[in-house]
Amino acid sequence: MNRELLNKCFMLATWGAVAISCFILLALVSVITWNGAAALNFSFLFTAARRFGMAGGILYQIIGSLLMIAGASLICLPLALGTAISKSEYLKSRRIRKLCTALIYGLNGIPSVIFGIFGLIFFVNTLNTGISWFVGSIILAIMILPTVVLATYQSVNSIPKIYRESALTLGLSKWQVIWRVVLPQGIAGSLTGLLLGLARAVGETAPIMFIATAFSGVDIPGTLFEPVVTLPTHILALAQQATAPQALQNAWGASLVLLSLVTLFSVTALFSRMKLRTISQR
Amino acid sequence: MKKSILKVVQHDLEQDAAPAVEVCGFHAWHEDAHILNDINLAFQEYKINCVLGPSGGGKSTLIRCINRINDEIEGFTFKGEIHFGGRNIYDKSVDVTRLRTEIGMVFQKPSVFPKSICENVLFGIQHLKKLSKAARLQMLEEKLKAVSLWREVSHRLNDTASSLSVGQQQRLCIARTLAVEPKVILLDEPTSSLDPVSARAIEDLMLELKQQYTIVFVTHNIQQAKRIADHAIFVCGGRIIEQGPARRFFTHPEQPQTKSYLNEEFCDC
Amino acid sequence: MSASYSKVGKSYVMVTAFISTGIIFLIVAVLLMNSWSAITQVGWQLLTLKWNPAAGEYGILSMLYGSFTVTFCALVIALPLGLLSAIFVSEVLPGRYRFYVKSLLELLAGIPSIIYGLLGVAFLSVWIGHLFDLQSGRTILSAGILLAVMIMPTIITLSDDALQNVPNKYREAANGLGLTKYEVLKSAVLPIAKADIIGACLLALGRALGKTMAVMLVIGGIDRIPSPFFNVLNPGQTITSKLGREISETAFGSVHFSAMILMGMILLVVVLILTVVAQHCFNPEHRLYE
Numbered sequence: 001m002n003r004e005l006l007n008k009c010f011m012l013a014t015w016g017a018v019a020i021s022c023f024i025l026l027a028l029v030s031v032i033t034w035n036g037a038a039a040l041n042f043s044f045l046f047t048a049a050r051r052f053g054m055a056g057g058i059l060y061q062i063i064g065s066l067l068m069i070a071g072a073s074l075i076c077l078p079l080a081l082g083t084a085i086s087k088s089e090y091l092k093s094r095r096i097r098k099l100c101t102a103l104i105y106g107l108n109g110i111p112s113v114i115f116g117i118f119g120l121i122f123f124v125n126t127l128n129t130g131i132s133w134f135v136g137s138i139i140l141a142i143m144i145l146p147t148v149v150l151a152t153y154q155s156v157n158s159i160p161k162i163y164r165e166s167a168l169t170l171g172l173s174k175w176q177v178i179w180r181v182v183l184p185q186g187i188a189g190s191l192t193g194l195l196l197g198l199a200r201a202v203g204e205t206a207p208i209m210f211i212a213t214a215f216s217g218v219d220i221p222g223t224l225f226e227p228v229v230t231l232p233t234h235i236l237a238l239a240q241q242a243t244a245p246q247a248l249q250n251a252w253g254a255s256l257v258l259l260s261l262v263t264l265f266s267v268t269a270l271f272s273r274m275k276l277r278t279i280s281q282r
Numbered sequence: 283m284k285k286s287i288l289k290v291v292q293h294d295l296e297q298d299a300a301p302a303v304e305v306c307g308f309h310a311w312h313e314d315a316h317i318l319n320d321i322n323l324a325f326q327e328y329k330i331n332c333v334l335g336p337s338g339g340g341k342s343t344l345i346r347c348i349n350r351i352n353d354e355i356e357g358f359t360f361k362g363e364i365h366f367g368g369r370n371i372y373d374k375s376v377d378v379t380r381l382r383t384e385i386g387m388v389f390q391k392p393s394v395f396p397k398s399i400c401e402n403v404l405f406g407i408q409h410l411k412k413l414s415k416a417a418r419l420q421m422l423e424e425k426l427k428a429v430s431l432w433r434e435v436s437h438r439l440n441d442t443a444s445s446l447s448v449g450q451q452q453r454l455c456i457a458r459t460l461a462v463e464p465k466v467i468l469l470d471e472p473t474s475s476l477d478p479v480s481a482r483a484i485e486d487l488m489l490e491l492k493q494q495y496t497i498v499f500v501t502h503n504i505q506q507a508k509r510i511a512d513h514a515i516f517v518c519g520g521r522i523i524e525q526g527p528a529r530r531f532f533t534h535p536e537q538p539q540t541k542s543y544l545n546e547e548f549c550d551c
Numbered sequence: 552m553s554a555s556y557s558k559v560g561k562s563y564v565m566v567t568a569f570i571s572t573g574i575i576f577l578i579v580a581v582l583l584m585n586s587w588s589a590i591t592q593v594g595w596q597l598l599t600l601k602w603n604p605a606a607g608e609y610g611i612l613s614m615l616y617g618s619f620t621v622t623f624c625a626l627v628i629a630l631p632l633g634l635l636s637a638i639f640v641s642e643v644l645p646g647r648y649r650f651y652v653k654s655l656l657e658l659l660a661g662i663p664s665i666i667y668g669l670l671g672v673a674f675l676s677v678w679i680g681h682l683f684d685l686q687s688g689r690t691i692l693s694a695g696i697l698l699a700v701m702i703m704p705t706i707i708t709l710s711d712d713a714l715q716n717v718p719n720k721y722r723e724a725a726n727g728l729g730l731t732k733y734e735v736l737k738s739a740v741l742p743i744a745k746a747d748i749i750g751a752c753l754l755a756l757g758r759a760l761g762k763t764m765a766v767m768l769v770i771g772g773i774d775r776i777p778s779p780f781f782n783v784l785n786p787g788q789t790i791t792s793k794l795g796r797e798i799s800e801t802a803f804g805s806v807h808f809s810a811m812i813l814m815g816m817i818l819l820v821v822v823l824i825l826t827v828v829a830q831h832c833f834n835p836e837h838r839l840y841e
Contacts, residue, residue, distance in 0.1 A: 003379075003409070007731040014643060017635030021707070024700055025659050031674070032666060082567025090564060102830065103572040109754075109826035110578065111761025112664075113791050114819050117798060117812060118578045121585055125803050142574055149571065175557035203663025206763040206791075210799045232665045232764075239669045239768055248673060255666045266661050270654060351727055356646050383729035393724040395739060405738065406728030455724070462728055 036256025039249045045257070058254050060219050064133070064228035065261070067221075068212065069198050071137025076148055076197065079141070080190055081183070084152035089178055108146035113206040115139050120210045134224040136212025143207060144197025148190055155189025155276060156182055188276055195269035199262050205232040231258045302327040302466055302496040303348060303385075308362030310343055312355070317343045319520040321362070325466070325513070330488055330497045332511035332528070334504065336549050340520040341500045345468045348498070349385040350378050366466070383410060386464035390471045392451035394443035399435050402443045402454055406462040425460045429453040429487055449480025456487065466496040473506065485510050504544060508532055516540050518549045579819065586813035592806050597813065602774040609810040613774050615817070617691065617787040621766060622759045624695025624783060625702060630752060632699075633706030640707065641714035642736065653708065660704035668768035671697045676769045683784050689771035692783040694792075697765045702755045709754065713747030714740065750832030757825040760818060763791040772796055790814045 047057035083104075091097050119139040123129045159182060167177045214227040221228055231254055238251035301324035310318035318340050325331040333341045346352045348364060350371060363370040371381055383406070394402050400422055407413065407421065422439065426432040431453050435446070443454060452472055459467060469488075473481035488497055488510050501507055507514060511528040516539075524531065524540045535541050543549040589597065589609065599610030640652055675697060680688025717740050725739040741748075771786020774793070778785070794815055801808045 003731055003734070007733040010733040010736075011643070014635045014639040017632050018639045021632055021636045021703060025704070028659075028662070028670065028700070031670065079567045079571055082564045083571040086564040086568035090561065091568075100568070100572055102827070103575055105830055106823055106826055107571075107575045109757055109761075109822055110575070111763070111791065111818060111822060113761065113763040113794050114578065114582070114815055117794060117815050118581055120798065121803075121812070122577075122581050126581075145571060145574075173557050175560035178560065179556075199661050203661070203665065205663070205665045206795060209795075232663060235665050235669060236764065236768075239665070239672050251669055251673075255669055258663060259666060262661050262663060263658060266658050270657075349727060351723060354723075354726060379729045379731050381729070382727060387727040389720065389724065389727070391720060393720040395721060395724070396743060405725070406730065409728075409730055409734050409738070458728065 032252070032255055032259060035249070035252035036259075039253030040256060044250075044253055058231065058234060058250075058257065061229045061231045061234045061254065062257065063220060064213070064230040065202055065232070065258075067228060068133055068136050068140060068208065068230060069202050071134060072140035072144065072201055073194055073198065075138055075141035076145055077190060077194060080145055080148035080152050080193070081186055083145075083149050084156055084186060084190070085178060085182060087149075087153055088156045089174070089182065104146045104149055107142070110143075111206075112143065112204050115143050115207040116210050119207065119212075124211050129225055131211060131214065131227040132225040133212045133221055133228040136208040136228075139207045139211065140201045140204065143204070144194070144201050147197040147200070148193035151193025151196065152186050152190035155192075156186040159185050188272075192269055192272040192276060195265050195272060199265035199269065202261050202265065203232055203258060205236055209233050209236065231261075300327045301325060302366070303498075304365040305344075305348075306363045306365065308347065308360065308364060310340075310347060310352070310358070310360045312343075313357040317520050318347070318360075321522055323515055323522055323525055325496060325498050327496050328492055328494075329512035330492050330499055330510050331513045331515065332507040333498065333500045333515045333517055334507050334543075335502065335517040335523075336543070336547075337502060339518045339549075341502075341517050342470050344517060345387075345470060345498055345500055348466075348468055349382050349387050351382075351387065353378065383462050384464050385466045385468060386459035386462055388452070388455050388459055388467065388469045388472050390474050392448060392455050392475070394446070394451050394454055397443060398440045399443050399446070399454065400439040403457050403461055405458055410462065421461055425457040428460055428491070429457045430483065431457060447480070449476050449483060452476060452480070452484065453487070456484075460491075460495075464495065466498065467491070468498045468500075470500050471502065472499075473501070473503070481506070504547065516543065518543070523549075582812055582816045582819060586809055586816045589806055589809035589813045593810060597810065600776060604807045604810075607806075609806065611810065611814050611817075613776050614788050614790050614793050614814055616776050616780075617770070618760060618789040618791070618818070620691050620783065620787065621694045621698060621770065621789055622756065624692060625698035625759050626752075626756060628696060628699035629703045629706055629755070633703045633755075634710055634748070636703075637707045637710035637714060638736065641711045642732070642740075653711070656704045656708045660708065662701075664701070664762055664764040667697055667701055667765040671765055671769035679784075685784060687771060687786065689769050689786050690784050691770065691777065691787045694766045694770040694787075694789070695783065697769060698759050698762060701762060701765060702759050705758060706751060706755045709751030710744075710748050713744040713751060716747060717743045746832045750829040753825050753829035753832065757822045757829070760825075761791065761822055763795045767792040767795040790818045 044057040045062070046059050083100075087097055087100055091100065116139070119135060123135040123138070124131060129135050163181050164177055167181050168174075172180070208230065209232075212227060213230050213233040235251050235254045235258065238247045238254070241247040303325040305321050305323050308318060308321040309316070321344060333344065335341050343352065347360065348366075348371075352358045352360075360372070364372060366381075366385065369376060395405060397405070400418075403422055403425055404413070404418060408418075413421065423432060423436070426435060431450060434450065435441075443451065446454060452475075456467075456472075473484050476484065485506060488499060491497060492512070499507075499510065508528075511531075513526070514528045514531040515525040516523045516531075516537075518539060524535060524537045531540075532544065535544060539549050593609050597609055597611050599608070600612050601608045601610045602613060640649070644652065671693060676688030676690075676693045678688065679685070679690060679693045679696075721739045721743065722735055725735040730738065766789055770789060770792050772788055772792060773786040774788045777783070777787060794811060798808075798811055801811060
């Protein structure tokens, strides 16, 4: 009798926890969508901000965000591909591979604000680049590197050994094997990882707010070493003026756009991962 | 003449042994696959009931229905009744957890928990009742002796169970089931993952245990069944092809499929 | 011909690997170098409660305490809710819904920190202010609750993975012995999943410590320990909120700057230790069964 009661209580507790979790998370998304939709219209998306974001739209913020993550992709992909291939093809010692993995996982755990102050010290001050969107891209690339490396490594590792060995017995050199057998599969995996990483990078504020962004008076940068405006930093600035209703409303609008971008990247990554899995299962 | 009369009387007596479990008109589906088709049988009390048949024929599904462990499988549906202790076990009022303390199960692969030997043996029983330290030791000794493990492990009861050989682990699983003191023990091909010597040890164990428990023993090893069965049931393609007392079953099978299975291990159900 | 390609290829691969694994050392080195002047010039005075750069006081304890308290609040809320939800998803939910639930959790874990900050500013801090009749709803508790919501998807998804990794045969064996679902979980499943779940909690802890934007907006930015010390309805300051608010206005190279970098350094070291320990928990060599 006592056992039955205990069992029932516990099951009730799990149902309760799930109900609370679902409620909170659903409420979140609804609030963001509801408030954001109120602010969205064509002109909002396609005009520049005025009066410190109190009026106007978020055109250049969107452009700025997209520009930075494009830069981050270009920097990150070659690095990640090379690292993953080195781990699976060249580094034979188990201890070195474990060390490599540990260091990359360590990089993954670093809080984003630390990346920000690192960028501030190393690039903006020591290397004297000033506030530059390109530096922001570099920092974002470093931040998402572990994600992309891991995804690439997983897809490269799942290539059955038999393919590599067949190619080698046909007389191909190691690099030719990599170029023809490993790399194509690796690129597919790295793109999936990149999408996941970009979903995170586009929403990050702390790494870039000291080093790549200005608040206003900026449109499209002319060189690599100029600041930009981005969605997350714009939302931050508006949130700090939350008492003004117009600012708040624009903040919701920008949030909805940002969230849509994040969701777009995540969902695409999901589909890409599923497609990869079915290919490797054939 | 007298000998043959005696044989007939013995035959009748065997058939009148009390059924511990009766399966009536039972069907089972998994998703859309019709796994068990109109099963009607009786497992004899205090006997070794061997369920024989080729792989994939539904033997495992059948006995897993008896302790209702198939309830946990998604997409499992059934029709029919299974009678135990005077009730249909699939009745709404039946407490499944209690049922499973009365009908125990030993699986094909020994599933010892990553705990010590004594914790494994007492795992089931300690949830049912509070045992004093003395009672626990007594239970350990009794059940481990019953499975002939006591001499081998009595000095290292606190060692982890995974340090035992596979054959010993399986006997430990049986001891764990015995500790709960069921009336029926279901064994799903318990010797499949064991070497011949350990398998024989389990068979000898069954011959001893049948004096106190009803044994339902699933196997695809005909020789094994010949060695230990009192009552044999041949399942193929989800149906009961033939069932009866072991002696008659193995020497004079009635159905052609039974004959071809016993002789050539081939059945085209 | 192909030999030179191979050489180029190999050096490309090795160089990238070197860069990727070396970055973390670079970051640690840069931070260490820049916190050096604070360590040498202020020394043990750093471990005091008063932060007043104008008067040359650089006590960082209030920020450390703030980080600790906010994270503690977050874990107290998120761990029970998250673990119980994970048990539900893994053990109670029918298998056909798992894919949708897991994908949903992943999407939720990806909501940017700044949006949580906005929600906190616009709603949560207002509610807390009204609920407890405070002057301002920007408190340690608000930050804690916000943080809890942010790390819950991570806890749920990782704990669910941990539970799913327990082979089914243990559940079956325990079920076959007539244990109730709660007993099966408590005695058979959770002991095996324990290491992975602890790893998951440590990872969640590390993430919570590092969140900046949401905490920065709702914590109130006061460099003081609340009075009494357990009063979470006071405003406070964490390492991350301090850095977020003030680093860009601090003169580069000054002791002030260096003290702030030191706080960042402490945060980095703690998070790295947590990550290493968590990875150790997940190490498959530590699986004792099978």
